[in-house]
Amino acid sequence: ENGAGSEKMRLTSTGLGIGTQSPGKLLTLSRTAEAQSEQLEFRTEAGGVSDGNYDGIVWTYGTNGSDVLAEQRINYYNTGVVDMSFNLRNEDNVLYLKAGGNVGIGTASPDTNLHVFKASAGSITNYANNALVVENSGDVGISLLTPNANAGHLMFGSPANQYHSYIRGAYGATNTSTLKFYTDGINTMTHKAGNVGIGNTNPNKPLTITADSG
Secondary structure (H helix, E strand, O other): OOOOOOOOOEEEOEEEEEEOOOOOOOOOEEEOOOOOOOOOOOOOOOOOOOOOOOOEEEEEEEOOOEEEEEEEEEOOOOOOOOEEEEEEOOEEEEEOOOOOOOOOOOOOOHHHHHEEOOOOOOOOOOOOOOEEEOOOOOOOOOOOOOOOOOOOEEEEEOOEEEEEEEEEEOOOOOOOOEEEEEOOOEEEEEEOOEEEEOOOOOOOOOOOEEOOOO
């Protein structure tokens, strides 16, 4: 209690409550209403920030905590910037938030806004305008997964048109799955059953070209 006799902290059989008389966990921080301030602060008052140092939270298992299950770290650098990393048991950098705004999944060195890393592809300079990098030491891909009755789309948009061009892939029964290319709302090309149609949505030859009747 403080000098005015107002209770600030209570220890019960459940745990320690700060701002509450009824803690629900081993440690409960409570306030009467939401506010524009944090409820918990980790502070380092001396020593500055140096490469290799970090603060954070660790989850362990066992009576002496020797088995680390997960970690959240704030990583310090001599430059004064900090990164944040999330590690799981035997898996480092499951999620890495890099100073400057880049996010890495599986890597502490994301090349762009989002870098999904499975294994190293070697020394490659990322195209500067890419917002997404997906990397592996072998084949790699991105899947658009839908129910059988629906289609996946890769859209291209701009302020004047939210999807001026797009690619649409739809599942069908044997030999009826289709891949269609659209520009300005027009189905310009269709791939179906090994055939290609230009201006034709149901080609029955290796290449079918249908001119606009207009």
